[in-house]
Amino acid sequence: MSDTPDSAVHTVRTYTEQHRAAFLDDLVEWLRIPSVSAQPEHAPDVRRSAEWLAGKLRETGFPVAEVWETEGAPAVFAEWPAGEDDAPTVLVYGHHDVQPAAREDGWDTDPFEPVIRGNRLHARGAADDKGQVFFHTLGVRAHLALTGRSAPAVNLKLLVEGEEESGSPHFRALVEGHRERLAADAVVVSDTGMWSETTPTVCTGMRxxxxxxxxxxxxxxxxxxxxxxxxxxxxxxxxxxxxxxxxxxxxxxxxxxxxxxxTELTDAERALIAELPFDESSWLATAKSYGTLGEAGYSTLERVWARxxxxxxxxxxxxxxxxxxxxxxxxxxxxxxxxxxxxxxxxxxxxxxxxxxxxxxxxxxxxxxxxGAPTRPCLTPLDHPALQSVVRSMSKAFDGAKIRFTREGGSGPAADLQDVLAAPVLFLGISVPSDGWHAPNEKVELDLLFKGVETVAHLWGDLSGALR
Amino acid sequence: MSDTPDSAVHTVRTYTEQHRAAFLDDLVEWLRIPSVSAQPEHAPDVRRSAEWLAGKLRETGFPVAEVWETEGAPAVFAEWPAGEDDAPTVLVYGHHDVQPAAREDGWDTDPFEPVIRGNRLHARGAADDKGQVFFHTLGVRAHLALTGRSAPAVNLKLLVEGEEESGSPHFRALVEGHRERLAADAVVVSDTGMWSETTPTVCTGMRxxxxxxxxxxxxxxxxxxxxxxxxxxxxxxxxxxxxxxxxxxxxxxxxxxxxxxxTELTDAERALIAELPFDESSWLATAKSYGTLGEAGYSTLERVWARxxxxxxxxxxxxxxxxxxxxxxxxxxxxxxxxxxxxxxxxxxxxxxxxxxxxxxxxxxxxxxxxGAPTRPCLTPLDHPALQSVVRSMSKAFDGAKIRFTREGGSGPAADLQDVLAAPVLFLGISVPSDGWHAPNEKVELDLLFKGVETVAHLWGDLSGALR
Missing domain, CATH: 3.30.70.360 (Alpha-Beta Plaits)
Structure with a gap:
């Protein structure tokens, strides 16, 4: 074990590569469960998905991994204490339910029979959000391998809900009901994306x-x-x-x-957005669309991020x-x-x-x-020290690349966590726009999935210092 | 056989009542055939319907009854010459195809398993249009019983198409292709309705x-x-x-x-329409609607008949x-x-x-x-002598009631017959607005169905004189 940056990167990468095959086998098994929360006939599958995940988190080493009931679909809660009185607490948020999907919607293969083609894993939920929940399992193990610890450097909690794709109708009640067990110094949401395969970014807000x-x-x-x-x-x-x-x-x-x-965009924020390497024609290709149309006076990125x-x-x-x-x-x-x-x-x-x-x-x-139950918008304070932990950890996973900032046009219940737990929300997502969330042939880029693993491996130690 | 009006009415009515049961049995058999022209999977049923009708017309006495092919669904043509050189020729038009119908659309019973409840026969096509085609079979037999003839007093032709509910895409070509065999001095269309059960009317135009x-x-x-x-x-x-x-x-x-x-409505036509016993709330009940909405400056009847x-x-x-x-x-x-x-x-x-x-x-x-192929609008000249034949014959069937005039908001290929054959179009229909054309639980009033039979029985003799 070493604490020089280069050897830390090497240690984490080696560990990740050694466990790559088993990690993917497990993820594929989970993706086979059609946990579609919007369709009542899939309610048993959503429950099966929760139970599968709780079992896998116990295997990973979490001493506590429970299925939490709601008035709708069950969530999963897991906890792995740092074992030190002054360790800060981090709550990871994700969801194990998925959007409806059927072969006849235009899928090349069965949406619930995952298939790896080249460097991509195709399945409903591959990116949204099972893949991004799952990188935390190998991530925490890589963190232990890096630090030589037997428990994470932060009190690590996971809350993985089962109704996000149905608008999280019972999520706020769930969080309020378990307010004390969920208490955290920061929330890490892994249900967002990055700018692109080559421009790693941290998201600072969601609609x-x-x-x-x-x-x-x-x-x-x-x-x-x-x-x-x-x-x-x-x-x-x-x-x-x-x-x-x-x-x-x-x-x-x-x-x-x-x-x-x-909240209107400031000139500074508009300038930051304008600096991103945005190419409208390639954005349109990702959107599989043939033209732009939106609110007059705003750019395409402003329209989807901030309007x-x-x-x-x-x-x-x-x-x-x-x-x-x-x-x-x-x-x-x-x-x-x-x-x-x-x-x-x-x-x-x-x-x-x-x-x-x-x-x-x-x-x-x-x-x-x-x-339906609404999901509130959310904006992360740009000057929070924990945000720099995320940036540093990502940068290691991405071989020193500059990390930029984005927002997310989509929605998640992060704002409820921010409200109820009074904790800042950080975003750690490795999905890219071409992943096809809610669309046929959803996929996750395997290279980025393992960058997620590596970021987590670096993050818990860094955040342990930043949050004290 | 007698030619005093009262005994003619009696003769026709007695004959009709004697043959009522067998007539209904036959009609029910025809209505069981789901001849839905809009749905490709029912193409064999549309053909079966045509063959069934041709067979039944031969049984009725028509020496010629043929299935005519089109590029789409087949039509039926039948002919029964008067046997006199100077007899005028009448072409009856109807259709044997029906609108789509499924139990789950709101039918109380299977749309293709006819059921008689009280004085109503419920089935898809009961009124639109199989019932109204079929009254011509017993009608011509009653005409022979009345007159003692062995052939009708007019050269009687029937053309029953199989694509009316699909917009009659090949009807004009069919009529043009058989222009000589279809030649007629008047066309009688039996695919329209009357004002109500108690106000018999003759229709003078269709949209x-x-x-x-x-x-x-x-x-x-x-x-x-x-x-x-x-x-x-x-x-x-x-x-x-x-x-x-x-x-x-x-x-x-x-x-x-x-x-x-x-063609804008004249003041006289608007006055004629305004004279009808129109009650908007009962019209709304028939329309199963909760309000009226339409072109400003026109009454409800004007909106559906003439706009x-x-x-x-x-x-x-x-x-x-x-x-x-x-x-x-x-x-x-x-x-x-x-x-x-x-x-x-x-x-x-x-x-x-x-x-x-x-x-x-x-x-x-x-x-x-x-x-799709359009259907042209059609207006019958109010002053044509043959129209008075229809009025007189209906009046006999309706026990001397005054016959009024309406138009029809619906559409039929009558205008093609008018164009190609250069013949005036008369309308003889006994359906009422509550029959539910194109709707669940379509029905025909049995009393009116037999008034149709009786009208036909009186009409061919009257028209034979009027058209000479």
Whole structure:
């Protein structure tokens, strides 16, 4: 064991390489469990996933690894005390549930039969988030190998929830209910990404999200569009008019009060974002999109990192089969989600959306709005000393590369941890934009997965000093 | 046999009642065949339906009953010459295909297992249009019983097509290809309705229809709405904006040129419509709707009978399953149909729609529009002598009731017959608005079905005189 930086890098890398095959075998086994929290028929799989992980964490060496019940899907909690009275405490957050996935959505292979092609592991959850939870297992072992310790240099806690992809409806209650056991000096969230394979970055903030489903009911059944069309309101038309009215011609959201409290970007932050090596055409290729469109006055990165949005995620009504069917449909449905930035209150938004929709539904159409539990936005203080620990540790894993800063357009329940535990949130993620989160053929880059392992191996010792 | 009106009514009614049970047994057998022309898997059923009908028409006495092939589904042609050189020729039009129907759409019973409840026969096609085709079989037999003839008093032809519910894409070619065998002095269309069970009416016009499907493609796959949302165009939003832009705040269609050529209602026609015993709340009950909405400046009846419309029949895109899925969807689809009135050119409309949609699709979204074959609008001349034959014959069947005039909001290929055969089109329909065309639990009123039989029995003799 040595404490010179070069030999530390070498020690960690060697240890990681020695355990690479067994680590991947285990991860593949976990990815085979289709822990889709949004689909009730997969509830047993979400539980199986939690139990599998708790068992694996005990194997890793965590003296405590428990399945925690919620009113929804179970979470996993594990704890490995440092064994020293003055050691700081770090809570790692991730999730073991995954987005829905089906072969016919466009997957080249079964989303729950992981396959390694070249240097990539393809499976639903490979990057979001099982892969990024799992690098902490080999990471803590590599930390022990590096330091010669029998326990981590920090009191290490893991909380891996099972409902993140369903909007974490019971997460806040879970955290509040276990406030004391979860107490930490810092939270490390491993559910985000990096700029690219060649530009390692640390994320400093995430957007929140609020989502709702709007059901619209017109005639009691589909009716003949010749006999009645043109004289009764059509619920699909009503739904479309709501979606079309969401944005003005500058693509700004029109719901009154939507932008209330929004933390605007400073000039310095805009400059920092502008410095990143952003290439719109390659970003578009990653987005598999053919054009950009967004709020006037902001760049693409600003739009996805720092601006709130309203998006329609799904919509349906009337006849969607082959051929035509000349009806006035009886109902329509639309699913909206809103990305939120620091300063926005999701509950105020819910009220605003309900009022705004109600005012736009014509006479003769009945409607119902159902909101999911919101996820708050989160911003990490740039000047926190623990952030420099993350930067230093990543830099070692990435062979001395300069670590830059990003934000994350996606959402996670990090803000609840920040609120309830009164702890700063750090982000340690190794996923890259091409990983295809929520999309067919999701993958994780194996090289980056092991950079995650190495970063963890360096981080616990560094953070142990920074947090004292 | 007698020619006093009262005894003619009695003779026809007695004959009809004697054959009622066998007639219903046959109709039920036909309704069991799920001849859904819009669904390719039912193509063999559409053929079976045609063959069944041709066989039944031969049993009825038609010396000629043939299945006519088209590039799509087969039609049935039958002919029963009067046997007199100077007899006029009448062509009856109907269709043997039906709308899609499935138990889960809200049917109380299997749509293709006919059931008689009280005085109603429930089945897909009971009113639209198998029931109304079928009353011509017993009708012509009752005509022979009434007149003592061995052949009808007119050269009677039937053309029963198999693609009406799919927009009759090959009907015009069929009629053009058989122009000589179809030649007629008048066309009788039995594919429309009456005002109500207690107000018998003759229809004088139908709207046309043009329909299209618009496909919109955004990202190559569903993408994460956190990572990319707010910065790329969403095809569901684009689809919704097209639907929302279809109408202005007066519910007038905004597509440039849409109203070009429209035959406006005269003051006399508006007065005739206003005289009908229209009760909006009972009309709404029939429409199973909770409010009226339509083009400003027109009454409900005017809107459905005499005004062109744009309607969305179906729309879909993104995630429509349970729970949420925070994506920017990769595609969206919408099905539009346009009801047309006399004077509108469906091909000019197609061009206008294509241009209008293309101008509204944002950069980064690709789109495709597919139009079905249009059905032209049709208006019967109110002063044609043959129309009075229909009125007189109906009045006998309805025990001397006053026959009023309506139009039909729906569409049929009657206009093609009018164009190609240069023959006036008469409408003889006994369906009522509550029959639920294109809707779950479609039915026909048995009393009215037999009024149809009786009307036909009186009509051929009357028309034989009127058309000479």
């Amino acid at each position: 929140g999200v609020a989502d709702c489903e709007i059901e619209l009911y017109g005639p009691d059944q589909d009716i003949h569009s010749g006999s009645f069309g043109g004289a009764v309101p059509n619920p699909v038309t009503a739904a479309a008019r709501i979606v079309a009215a969401l944005h003005d011609e500058d693509e700004r959201v029109t719901i009154p009060g939507f932008y209330d409290g929004v 709130p949005t309203a998006e329609v995620n799904g919509m349906g009504g009337g006849y969607q089969g082959p051929g035509g069917k000349t009806i006035v449909p009886s109902s329509a449905m639309l699913k909206l989600s809103f990305r939120l930035v620091a300063g926005q209150d999701p509950y105020a938004l819910e009220t605003a959306v309900r009022d705004w929709v109600a005012a736009r539904v014509p006479d003769g159409i009945r409607h119902k709005i159902t909101f | 046309g229809v043009a329909d299209c499907e618009i496909e919109l493609y955004g990202p190559d796959q569903d993408i994460h709405s956190g990572s990319f949302g707010g910065a790329v165009p969403n095809p569901v939003t684009a689809a919704a904006r097209i639907v929302a832009a279809l109408h202005d705040e007066d519910e007038r269609v905004t597509i440039p040129g849409f109203y070009d050529g429209v 062109p419309t744009a309607e969305v029949n179906g729309m879909g895109g993104g995630y429509q399953g349970p729970g949420g899925k925070t994506i920017v969807p990769s595609s969206a689809m919408l099905k539009l149909s346009f009801r047309l009135v006399a004077g509108q050119d469906p091909y000019a409309l197609e061009t206008a729609v294509r241009d209008w949609v293309a101008a509204r699709v944002p950069d980064g979204i690709r789109h495709k529009i597919t139009f």
